[in-house]
Amino acid sequence: MKSILATLAAFAALVHPVAAHYQFSQLIVNNTVTDNMLYVRQNTNINSPVTDVTSVDLRCNVGGLASGATTSTATVVAGSTVGFHVGYGGNIGHPGPLLVYMAKAPSTAASFDGSGQVWFKIHQVGADFSSGSLAWPTSGLDQVTFSIPAAVPSGEYLLRVEHIALHGASTANGSQHYISCANIKVVGGGSGSPTPLVALPG
Numbered sequence: 001m002k003s004i005l006a007t008l009a010a011f012a013a014l015v016h017p018v019a020a021h022y023q024f025s026q027l028i029v030n031n032t033v034t035d036n037m038l039y040v041r042q043n044t045n046i047n048s049p050v051t052d053v054t055s056v057d058l059r060c061n062v063g064g065l066a067s068g069a070t071t072s073t074a075t076v077v078a079g080s081t082v083g084f085h086v087g088y089g090g091n092i093g094h095p096g097p098l099l100v101y102m103a104k105a106p107s108t109a110a111s112f113d114g115s116g117q118v119w120f121k122i123h124q125v126g127a128d129f130s131s132g133s134l135a136w137p138t139s140g141l142d143q144v145t146f147s148i149p150a151a152v153p154s155g156e157y158l159l160r161v162e163h164i165a166l167h168g169a170s171t172a173n174g175s176q177h178y179i180s181c182a183n184i185k186v187v188g189g190g191s192g193s194p195t196p197l198v199a200l201p202g
């Protein structure tokens with residue numbers, strides 16, 4: 001038993017390698033921070049970012065296209081506030097903008113790989129110059145919240161958060177993309193047709 005615990009402790013140390021990194025592991029829905037990786041697709045690089053912006057990993061992080069079927073789908077009322085929480089005691093430890101996209105699944109969110117020109121942006125937090133110098137409002141936060149637009153049609157979607165850390169962006173491929181996708185089912189939706197639609201990567 002003791003050796004098993006020691007092994008687990010060593011493994012836990014390994015899987016959270018860099019303290020400054022962060023992982024959006026918890027969906028916030030109905031004012032509740034849900035369990036880690038319950039509605040958020042598990043990725044395999046833990047809290048490390050994607051740096052290759054031409055890779056399909058840019059969609060739902062490394063491993064995030066394969067884990068859809070083992071992830072639950074959260075029912076979300078259109079127009080309500082949802083969000084992503086940074087789990088495991090982390091926070092948004094680097095400067096940069098935050099973006100949130102949705103993509104409607106042809107059938108279920110759990111089986112959708114997010115391919116095609118299907119993504120639309122529903123939220124962003126950019127730079128703030130109001131103090132007279134550059135600030136990033138999401139820096140240091142452990143969660144972000146936003147609303148699912150009331151006009152979004154009912155159905156199943158991928159909900160994707162991306163924080164782009166810019167501290168290393170002065171070198172080629174130096175931006176770090178912290179990405180998570182949740183499986184959601186929108187109910188009580190509207191009759192909007194979201195545009196523009198983009199492909200990721202693309």
Ligand SMILES: *[C@@H]1O[C@H](CO)[C@@H](O)[C@H](O)[C@H]1NC(C)=O
Nearest residue numbers: 029030073074075076077187
């Ligand atoms: C959120 O609340 C709605 C309306 O009460 C409910 O249908 C839905 O199942 C809830 N979602 C979660 C993930 O608890």
Ligand SMILES: *[C@@H]1O[C@H](CO)[C@@H](O)[C@H](O)[C@H]1NC(C)=O
Nearest residue numbers: 051052053054055171172173
């Ligand atoms: C940046 O990433 C692209 C795409 O993976 C790659 O082709 C290119 O060689 C990389 N550049 C550097 C300087 O690493």
Ligand SMILES: [Cu+2]
Nearest residue numbers: 018020021094
């Ligand atoms: Cu980091």
